[in-house]
Amino acid sequence: MxxxxxxxxxxxxxxxxxxxxxxxxxxxxxxxxxxxxxxxxxxxxxxxxxxxxxxxxxxxxxxxxxxxxxxxxxxxxxxxxxxxxxxxxxxxxxxxxxxxxxxxxxxxxxxxxxxxxxxxxxxxxxxxxxxxxxxxxxxxxxxxxxxxxxxxxxxxxxxxQTYQDVMTSASLVGDLEGKKVVVFAQDYEFGQANVAAVEAVLGEGQGAEVVPVLSPVETSDFTPFARQVVDEQPDLVFVAWAGETTNAMWQSLSQQGVFDGTTVVTGLADRASFDSFGPAAQKIDFLSHYFAEAxxxxxxxxxxxxxxxxxxxxxxxxxxxxxxxxxxxxxxxxxxxxxxxxxxxxxxxxxxxxxxxxxxxxxxxxxxQPMFTATLSGEIGSLTPELADTLDPADIAPPTAG
CATH class of the missing domain: 3.40.50.2300 (Response regulator)
Structure with a gap:
């Protein structure tokens, strides 16, 4: 970042x-x-x-x-x-x-x-x-x-940019002072940027303890990383993921019970990924960059x-x-x-x-630019995004770089 x-x-x-x-x-x-x-x-x-x-x-x-x-x-x-x-x-x-x-x-x-x-x-x-x-x-x-x-x-x-994602996620949660936030992401520029943004916005900005759990990009077995998330006992899990391993990652989080004990926030990705959330689809709070219905x-x-x-x-x-x-x-x-x-x-x-x-x-x-929050409704195989809120561009603008 x-x-x-x-x-x-x-x-x-x-x-x-x-x-x-x-x-x-x-x-x-x-x-x-x-x-x-x-x-x-x-x-x-x-x-x-x-x-x-x-x-x-x-x-x-x-x-x-x-x-x-x-x-x-x-x-x-x-x-x-x-x-x-x-x-x-x-x-x-x-x-x-x-x-x-x-x-x-x-x-x-x-x-x-x-x-x-x-x-x-x-x-x-x-x-x-x-x-x-x-x-x-x-x-x-x-x-x-x-x-x-x-x-x-x-x-x-x-x-x-990532800062706008994290500011949008902040609108979805309450007071994080003294609480723990786990950032679950891939260990390359995109994931590292999300960790830095969460530390800045939710850590330094809102007083949360931020713990990164980063998986190598080439990883296909996410079970040990999902267990790390559970073992941290976080109050909030911020998931930042992209690419073809998305489905396997969400399945691992579900299988390890991550959704049972904490709030999970992530970006609403491409439509092909909607079913990958499985039974947790309607339990997740989504920040959104763009979906056509918004x-x-x-x-x-x-x-x-x-x-x-x-x-x-x-x-x-x-x-x-x-x-x-x-x-x-x-x-x-x-x-x-x-x-x-x-x-x-x-x-x-x-x-x-x-x-x-x-x-x-x-x-x-x-x-x-504006950003959105959203939910998924419907059944597996026909999940559709619904607009929850539109955030004003000025409210989520990143600080001037340089």
Whole structure:
């Protein structure tokens, strides 16, 4: 997570060092042709580097679909901005920072001025320093790590950040002074960022004792970690999880009786995960970044309708792709082919996305946005999210980074 009160990963510069992008970079691995006119005068090249394979491939798929919907919406179906073509190229980062930096190297070496897409926090924090070194506009995708906010002048984000998740969770619980909170998460940037945010917001901010229980990303047997959670006898369990092991993790928590003795708060993830909560589905309090039923903005209606035509149901990270597309169009509309002007065009920009009114904070590029709380209703196999509350963007805004 980022700067005060969140901390950045000390590994941010390890891969980035020495990777200044050059025109001789080799072709991006697994890249595919995107939409938009090819070779037009004044065209702007946009690279979408996201997880089409790997642990977070389902989220990368949603980001790509949402991005395509957003480009359609923001350009009125033309794929152009004031007559200027958007040349969009897609590449698979495989949820692998090294693969992502190779794809970015190739794209920027080929003249790409805008990069977006990472859904992995580990990928996102490695790409960000390259944006500053090579002066391209970088719009991080669904990656939630707070470390993206304020990292440099060229980096923005289209999704929420962990601090906003934790502030939303704080609205779901009562007085935590002197109580114990266990953070159950994966041991990489995303999980570590959640631990730091919970320590800052619920620990330092509300007087709770915060105990992390972190599982290695490669773990498939979560039983010993679930037992650790039970043995801590917490008053609250904050679960931060992503990826294909989600179902197995929830099953382990259920089997070890975690839900029997404490309150469990977690983020409402993709719809495919709803049944994984099993009998505990209606016992969990959910914080939510996005679900289609939470908003009725014009942008959300457009997103839902576009996806329905493709036979897809709007899901958690479709929003982030859609917003990234809105930001790309704004940057090109106001900045043309000048990256510095693109940055200026996004700083302080206020707009309506699928979630509602949002603003890019000028000082550190935090995306100030509403968040939601929710419950799940219905039976296993047909669980649906229901809006409990919409939190005002200002009430959950992260402190200014830097």
């Amino acid at each position: 980022p700067q005060s009160p969140i901390v950045t990963s000390g590994r941010i510069g390890v891969v980035a060092a020495g990777l200044a992008l050059v025109a001789s970079a080799c072709a991006a691995e697994d890249s595919t042709a995107g939409s938009g006119a090819e070779g037009g005068e004044g065209a702007v090249k946009v690279g979408v580097v996201t997880s089409q394979s790997g642990l977070l491939s389902a989220y990368g798929k949603q980001f790509k679909e949402g991005f395509e919907a957003g480009i359609d919406y923001a350009t009125d179906g033309t794929g152009e901005v004031d007559g200027r073509a958007l040349e969009i190229e897609y590449a698979d980062d495989g949820t692998d920072p090294a693969k992502a930096t190779a794809a970015v190297t190739s794209m920027v070496g080929d003249g790409t001025q805008i990069i977006t897409g990472p859904v992995s926090s580990g990928v996102a924090v490695q790409v960000a320093p390259l944006a500053e070194q090579n002066q391209f506009l970088y719009i991080s995708g669904a990656a939630a790590t707070d470390g993206i906010t304020g990292i440099n002048d060229y980096t923005f984000r289209s999704g929420r 908003s009725d903005t014009e942008a959300n209606q457009a997103l839902v309708a576009y996806l329905e035509e493709e036979g897809v149901e709007a899901d958690i990270f479709h929003n982030d792709g859609f917003v990234a597309a809105q930001m790309v169009v704004q940057a090109v509309a106001e900045g043309g082919e000048d990256v510095e002007a693109m940055v200026d065009a996004l700083e302080g920009w206020e707009f309506t996305g699928p979630k509602g009114e949002q603003q890019v904070r000028e000082d550190d590029h935090a995306l100030i």
